Amino acid sequence: MKKDIILAGVGGQGIVSIAATIGYAAVAENLFFKQSEVHGMSQRGGAVQSHFRLSDKEIFSDLIPLGKADIIISVEPMEALRYLPWLSKNGWLVTNTEPYINIPDYPSLDSIMTEFSKIQNVIALNADKIAKELKSSKSANMVVLGAASPYLDIKFEQLEKAIHTLFGRKGEKIVEDNIKALRAGKDYKP
Amino acid sequence: MMNLVLLGDEAIARGAIDAGLSGIYAYPGTPSTEITEYVQHSKEAKEGKVHYTWSANEKTAMESALGMSYAGKRAMCAMKHVGLNVAADVFMNSSITGVNGGFIVVSADDPSMHSSQNEQDSRYYGKFAFIPMLEPCNQQEAYDMMHYGFDFSEKFETPVLVRITTRLAHSRAGVTPKTKKEQNSVKVPDDLRRYVLIPANARKRYKILLEKQAGLETESENSVFNTYYDGKDKSLGIIVCGIAYNYLMENFENGIPYPVLKIGQYPLPRKKIEKIFNECNEILVLEDGYPFVEEMLNGFFGSEKKIRGRLDASLPRDGELNPDLVAKALNLNSSQGSAIPALVANRPPQLCDGCSHIDAYKALNEALKDYTPGRVLSDIGCYTLGALPPYETINSCVDMGASITMAKGAADAGLVPAVAVIGDSTFSHSGITGLLDCVNDKTPVTIFILDNGITAMTGGQFSPGHGKLEDICKGVGVEPEHIHVLNPLSRHHEENVKIIKQELEYNGVSVIIPRRICIVESRKMAKERKK
């Protein structure tokens, strides 16, 4: 088993929580993993990414080679496209469609959607909208993770457990909200 | 069984604690900050009363650590690569005094400049100072090297430099810990003159340092961190340092056909290098950072053998390595996916909505409207983002503290008024001495200390001058009537502009302190209050 995952988004959108969730689940499944993350300057509203590697064998590089990512999980549509050089031929792109516009030259959403249509395996969902409908607007990141969960080779229960571990300190309500979001993502039908 | 999941930085911190650390001294700086933060949050460190508060800058940090080592205990200081410039004086001299308790300096380099002004390679400092170095390739080695490093430091009475790069600092993986060691007790050095570097002693100590080198080399020769892996195909030999080892391994799932010398400890193991050099037709050097090893192999007149690396363009001369660049240097195929669509725009970092620096810059821009441009010398911190549109307020960012002193030089040259913009944490790091120079010369400068209460850029650490800024300025000799605290909010814009304009006209030193808590920090505080 080997999964190379790229997490993408904008600083502050919660890709650290996605990474931590997959991380806890990976530890519970007794897998090797390496996760490289972004700290510092770029976290201030800039583009951020994290390389997440899972395997049942020892992993060497902290970075995923070009063309070897099995999946890109993005909480922002334009950011999803930034990492296409890493996506393997049969890889999946799972992305939020709600744009985060903090630059003057942000492209039109239509043009982004056109780019999505050129990719073989895409799941594009409006995670912000889904999270809002669940009255848990801060959990859009977990909706996206839920939508990606069938392709991770990790048992869904492990992800739920990981959310308990990660958010347990913040109270039962936050745990519930995040799990609801995760499930809604998993059950998403285009 | 791996039972800890740690960032490279955290593995270093945990390794040090488990190896009997008594104190860490540091000033924050990406990618080194999490080392100290781990100690600050560690239960074990608290129980062991390990010192962990932030220092004013890297020099004060390293000196304090050296002092703790003088008193017999194991001490560490951690910094980003440019921090080592600030602490270079004590670093260079600490190899001559030697150490008593184990003493480790961690310097985190930032190739590709993810969050830095340059990508200098700390290994040159180690060589410069005759200080042995350790360079881990992964989180486990980072952990293990702290145990090894402290023992080594005490055995040879030498500081040890641990060099990492961003990628390891900020990558997480499983780590197996070792049994925890007790801390040393207080014990001053046997020779009480050892640290007195008056020339007569210093000459003696320097000879001792030089004599020590052969032993350090033997230690490198036999180190588990310098391993020779034989290979059948001698057409190429690969010397690979630190994290570059991972990128090499990534490219050979089924084993490497060539001999490989993996380097994790310096000075370089000369015999092992000779072996791979003699056995193979060509040498490829893989190292993240400058071509430090490659240059040494080439020597001044080049080598009779072909040495490939960053200097012969087998690898790019600058920037961080990755598995794809290493594949290319080995003539292996890489499998790039589709290109980035042209519509993808850059998304640089920017000041947060509601950041106090925004209002300070708006007021300063307006106050400077009638002057010719190019007179705002600035510094390093979140406020450096004020160089970008829409503000474009500041004209420099060189090294911490340089705003005040560069503004002084510019004013001395006749660029009057000259303005300095510096953050509160940067001011206490190394702005105070420059302010003293200005006061002594009564230089016409207007100095902005942007006080958001914390060290924001690196994630909201304690700011060493917090609550003391006006007193510091007065103490240094700034006239009290030329010290102004502003409230940087749009509703105070007009009055703030008026005060700034007035001080720009003043023919002497003025200090303006726009003060409002960092917006990220204030949200954090509000959340904590709710809990």
Ligand SMILES: Cc1ncc(C[n+]2csc(CCOP(=O)(O)OP(=O)(O)O)c2C)c(N)n1
């Ligand atoms: C010698 C050195 N040490 C550390 C750093 C990392 N660093 C850059 S800015 C900064 C803190 C700035 O804090 P402050 O001056 O309060 O400004 P703020 O980010 O809060 O606006 C630090 C620690 C550096 N660039 N150089």
